[in-house]
Amino acid sequence: MINQALSRLLTEMEKEKDRKKLFEMIADIEPVASKHSTEEIITALRGHDAGKLFTND
Amino acid sequence: MTSRVVLDSNVFSKLFLQEKDRRLAVDLIIELGNRDIEILAPSLFLYEVLSVAAYSNFSTQSAYELLLQQQKVNLKLVEIDRDIIQTAIAITAQGHPNSGYPSFYDSAYHALAIQNECQFITADKKHMIKAEKFGYITLLQDWKTLF
Numbered sequence: 595m596i597n598q599a600l601s602r603l604l605t606e607m608e609k610e611k612d613r614k615k616l617f618e619m620i621a622d623i624e625p626v627a628s629k630h631s632t633e634e635i636i637t638a639l640r641g642h643d644a645g646k647l648f649t650n651d
Numbered sequence: 652m653t654s655r656v657v658l659d660s661n662v663f664s665k666l667f668l669q670e671k672d673r674r675l676a677v678d679l680i681i682e683l684g685n686r687d688i689e690i691l692a693p694s695l696f697l698y699e700v701l702s703v704a705a706y707s708n709f710s711t712q713s714a715y716e717l718l719l720q721q722q723k724v725n726l727k728l729v730e731i732d733r734d735i736i737q738t739a740i741a742i743t744a745q746g747h748p749n750s751g752y753p754s755f756y757d758s759a760y761h762a763l764a765i766q767n768e769c770q771f772i773t774a775d776k777k778h779m780i781k782a783e784k785f786g787y788i789t790l791l792q793d794w795k796t797l798f
Contacts, residue, residue, distance in 0.1 A: 595716055619716070620681065625673060626668060631668075632661040640756035
């Protein structure tokens with residue numbers, strides 16, 4: 595019982611450490627300017643117009 | 652109570668791009684971490700985020716390290732199974748010849764959310780318009796309505 599509680603506590607502490615590191619990494623990011631928005635880039639990557647292209651074939 | 656969400660790569664990638672809605676993405680990802688909410692995404696997510704980084708001249712190594720840390724906290728990348736694919740196929744069938752049909756990629760994310768009965772958070776308004784009737788979808792700008 596005590597071991598289980600200790601194990602849970604250690605897991606939670608580890609998780610908290612990971613969370614803190616993630617938040618620090620996010621805070622340290624220096625975002626870059628881009629000609630296109632993420633939506634536009636992802637849309638291009640996903641080939642949105644392919645459906646229309648094939649439909650018209 | 653929301654315990655998991657599906658996150659579009661176009662939201663996560665805003666962490667390293669200067670965009671007007673970047674703060675929304677940062678706040679959302681921090682909130683998900685604080686609330687211990689699991690982030691689900693198809694494995695495709697990894698390739699897309701790294702591709703956006705490469706295209707934008709943001710360090711792909713830094714983007715990868717960010718992804719790895721996010722995985723330690725609450726990001727789970729999953730392979731899409733038969734049920735998810737069938738749902739994605741149903742979504743792609745919706746649309747209009749003029750306005751276009753949802754892409755299989757967008758639909759795979761959306762189907763993953765539907766199969767897990769959770770929300771797909773995306774910045775893609777076009778997919779939202781095409782597939783809103785399937786539900787389980789929230790725009791980045793509206794994420795605060797989830798909690």
